[in-house]
Amino acid sequence: MLNISKTTISRKIDKAKFSSLKKTEGRLAHKILPRILISLLILFIIFLFVPWTQNIRATGKVNTLNPAQRPQMLNSVIPGRVEEWYVQEGEFVKKGDTILKISEVKSNYFDPELLDRAKEQVSAKEGAVEAYKEKVEALDNQANALKNMLQLRLEQGQNKLKQARLKVASDSIDLVAFKINQETAKQQLDRFEKLYDEGLKSKTDLENRNLKYQEALAKKVAVENKLLTSRNELINAKIELASIRTEYENTIAKVNADKSTAQSNQFDAEGQVAKLQNQYMNYSVRQGMYFVTAPQDGYVTQATTSGIGELIKEGQQIVSIMPADYQLAVEMLVRPLDLPLIKKGQPVRIQFDGWPALVFSGWPNTSYGTYAGEVFAIDNFANNQGLFRVLVIPDDDGYPWPDEIRVGGGANSMLLLNDVPVWYELWRQFNGFPPDYYKSQATKNKAGTSNQKAN
Structure with missing residues (x-):
């Protein structure tokens, strides 16, 4: 009721x-x-009123922190033919161990004495360079000798020119003297003719005076002729001096031209020597590439090229190697909406695929099977899916990550944010508000120190 x-x-x-x-x-x-x-x-x-840890969930995969420690593919630098394998898949190899041997497939490198012949070509061309150097040195000496001879011949021509000038000056003085004698003899002849007309001088005296006048006139003409000869000798001396300069300068110019040609041939031979040396080193390095070796300690995981006698192309992938020593990191992808809430050093809880775990989203410290990590790096650009990559490394203060974790395995991560009451988290979720901005303890300490200094 x-x-x-x-x-x-x-x-x-x-x-x-x-x-x-x-x-x-x-x-x-x-x-x-x-x-x-x-x-x-x-x-x-x-x-x-129970505390609730806000977090950001993200998925990712296990990777390595150092790019050199990630799985890598060995490529063939040159094309070739597989001759022999020295390892098996899953085998441990040390740095420098031979993995396989390839042989040459290009006809340009079939010669077994290729290096010796290339070295002989280098030696021959180096001998040509030395010969050109000696020729340049000989032509240089010849040009110096011609310059010295030119100096001596020019001094000789200058002396000869000076002598010709002095002779012209001497003959000019003699001509002036003989002109004066001729004029004096003319005056005396004129006086004798007047005296002869007056009867004061005899016919014989007049004839003797006329004879002396003719002798003075003849001597003046001879001196004039001698002066012209001296002037011609002066002109010849100038011409000879110019001819000496021209002759030797032409000879020196020809020697310099031969020297320039020899130097050009020398430089060309040196260039060919450098080219042949480069070719020789390329041959030497190429022969060292017939053996593919391990770049570092690691495990041979997969051979993409198999068999004996198979042809491989230049740059073709041959085998993959997983380094033996590596530092694990988790590579996770977060949304742009959550990126401003993530900072370096931020704590993260990680659940690895294959490891049983009991996860409580709001109480990560009470979860079982998760491992501690911290944010190490954040990319500044998004990938093709519009997500940002975040690298997480193990936390030294937490439980160490399992040794059985392999690179490439999956991982689910929780980036821990601020601790808030459950009612606040429900209110935030109902209203669609973002989580509270996370501040690490170090950031809070810095802020507190700054405030104390300001006060």
């Missing part, structure tokens, strides 16, 4: 006559259920 009315009739009913009513009123459910509901309500209210 509901007993809704204020006037009760329970006293007017004999409950002993009704067994069902007696059993129903004897049950304690109507007393316990309210207590249970009240207890649950109290527990729920208490639960609303």
Whole structure:
């Protein structure tokens, strides 16, 4: 009975006559259920004030921190033919161990004495360079000798020119003297003619004076002729001096031209020597590439080229190697919306694929099977999917990561943010607000120190 009315009739009913009513009123459910509901309500209210760790969930894979420690493919630098394998898949190799041997497939390198012949070509061309050097040195000496001879011949021509000038000056003085003698003889002849006309001089005296006059005139003409000869000798001396200069300068110019030609041939030979030396080194390095060796210690994981006698192309992948020593890191992808909440050094909880785990999203410290990490690096650009890559390394203070983890395995990560009450997290989720910005303890200490200095 509901007993809704204020006037009760329970006293007017004999409950002993009704067994069902007696059993129903004897049950304690109507007393316990309210207590249970009240207890649950109290527990729920208490639960609303329990701390909740905000986090960002992200998926990723196991990788290595150092790019040199990641799995790598060995490529063939040159084309060739597989001759022999020295390792098996899964085998451990050390740095420098031979993995396989290839042989040459290009006809230009079939000669077994290719290096010796290339070295002979280098030696021959080096001999040509030395010969050109000696020729340049000989022509240089010849040009110096011609310059010295030119100097001597020019000094000789200058002396000869000076002598010719002095001779012209001497003959000019003699001509002036003989002109004076001729004029004096003319005057004396004129006086004798007057004296002869007056009868004071004889015919014989007049003839003797005329003879002397003719002799003086003849001597003057001879001196004039001698002066012209001296002047011609002066001109010849000038011409000879110019001819000496021209002759030797032409000879020196020809020697310099031969020297320039020899130097050009020398430089060309030196260039050919450098080219042949480069070719020789290329041959030497190429022969060293017939053996493919391990670049570092590691395990041979997969051979993409197999068999004996198979041809491989230049740059073709041959075998993959996983380095033996590596530092693990988790590479996870986060949304651009969550990127501003992530900072270097931020704690992360990681669940690796293949390791059993019991994860509580809001209480990562109570989760079982997760491992601690911290953010090491954040990319500044997004990938093709619009996600940002974040590298996480092991936390030294946490439990060490399992040794059985392999590169390429999957991982689920939780980036830990601020601790808030459960009611606040529910309110944030209902309203679609982002998580609180995370500040590490180091950042808080820096902020506190800055405030103290400012005060």
